Amino acid sequence: MKKIIPLLLSFTLLSGWILKDHNPHNIKKHASLINSGGAPTGKTGAPGESTCTMCHSGNVNDGSTFSSISFSGLNSEYVPGTTYDLTLTLNNGSTKNGFQLVVLDSITNSNSGTLILTDAVNTKITSGNNRDYLNHTSAGNSQTSWNFQWTAPSSYVGPIKIYYAYNIAGYPYSNTSGDDIYTSVKTLSVPNTSFLSTNELLDFNCFLDNNKRLNIISNFNSKKYSKMKIYNITGKLMYSKNLNLRANQVSKVNIPSNLTSGIYLISLDLGTDKKTKKIVL
Template sequence: MTKNYVYIGLVAASGLLLSFSGNQSAQTVKNFSKDFHSFNQAGSPGGRTGAPGDGVCTQCHSGTVQSGSGFNNVTLSLGGNPVTEYETSTTYQVQVSMATTNIKNGFEIVALNPNNTVAGTWTITDATHTKTITSGGKSRVTHKLAGTSLTSWTFNWTSPATNVGNVTFYLATNQTNNSSSDDGDVIRTSQHVFGSQAGIKEVSANLETQIGYQAATNSLNIHLNSKIDGSVFVNVVDLSGKSVFTEKLGNVSAGESALSVRLDNELNSGIYMVNVSVDNNMTMKKVFISK
């Protein structure tokens, strides 16, 4: 009888120990999640832009990735004047902005050439709010803790020393709900393509375009006459030099092609520069959008 009491006591004690350990483990996981989120407030861990080879911010934040077209903006400026193409070995100011008044936000950006390797170099001009990080051997820029209160960040980018064709800035932004957790944040990714001035002069003969706007469908109708095969990208830039819409339209073969792309409803009426590229060959047309 005494042995039975001892056995029952041991079982009860074990149950209490398991119960305590389970609660302690749950609390540890909860604390880790909270601490990890707080750590990310000091900047992306890197490799979360959605670029080739990268993951996305939802690896750390709940929710699904949304399109950043019309919400994420990237502007290149030289001497205070926005540009739509880069010259080699030239330093530009880059402004990353989000179309929001949200009180806590974040971002990560990387610049890649058509071979998906790093294009150019970054220089931090506002060390209070931004910093560089390296992930996958690629240098990027992200926010710092003090920068989460902003909706716009600036830094410098020096273009490659040689013509590498189109440079794509892959941008991911995080519009948080400031809840000190990873729940409820909105992640948006976008691509912003800037062509080389040298490249445009060298290859413009390979591509001809006619572009029209159709108000009924809020679409751009693009007629291509290309001498080469390749992937088609469309980049819409406003007159301030801000990239406001980007889209990959798939692949085309050499010859004539008719394409159509629906624009964001948030895009206002006005004059825009529409850049169309096929395999790093770019043409640019001025289009009036009237709604």
């Protein structure tokens, strides 16, 4: 009896270690069980992210022909501040499926708009690395479609991309040997017609990219060059450049080396209309 107790204890400890999430020998084998309630963040295949293959076996497949995201807006075009109904549907799903998606500004690859939970039983929202994710839950992994809402950002930011990855679980569900991983992207665009209002003909957004270049997105097609000017906070003109603006396209401007870090005013002048915005360089 004395010999049996130590043997049982050793077996229990060994079994616990084998099934432990961080055990590198078995994290993939048991991923379908460990992540049945939703994947860790950052598994959508979006820029800077991995996919479900970090935990599940199998290769990454193109999911564009086997899945879709319906969007309640016209022509997959968004209007700032508007809330839309969306549904992710898998056409090749099995009895056990999982997914994760993220909505990003395609220029800065940062969160864009706001994900809204509409089905707390089958979906959940998680956050990580300054990004928000929609995932399946344990109850939702028997679904082949999931509903949610999204509110567009308060202003146009250019194309917006919904990156998603999904797993079609193989049998038996206790391991991942038969799993198939798919990724795809849904793009939401600004309207083809200029987004002009009766009170304001010209509008634009501006920001610095990772290469310290000034990016300008305007709503206007200029028939001739438009004047872009940079003023310091006291109103002194520091730099000017002619730009050939195209609606919803990015114009990149190299920042002059004589401009030190600080707050500046960026002005666009079309001759008939002028708009100024503040930026930190």
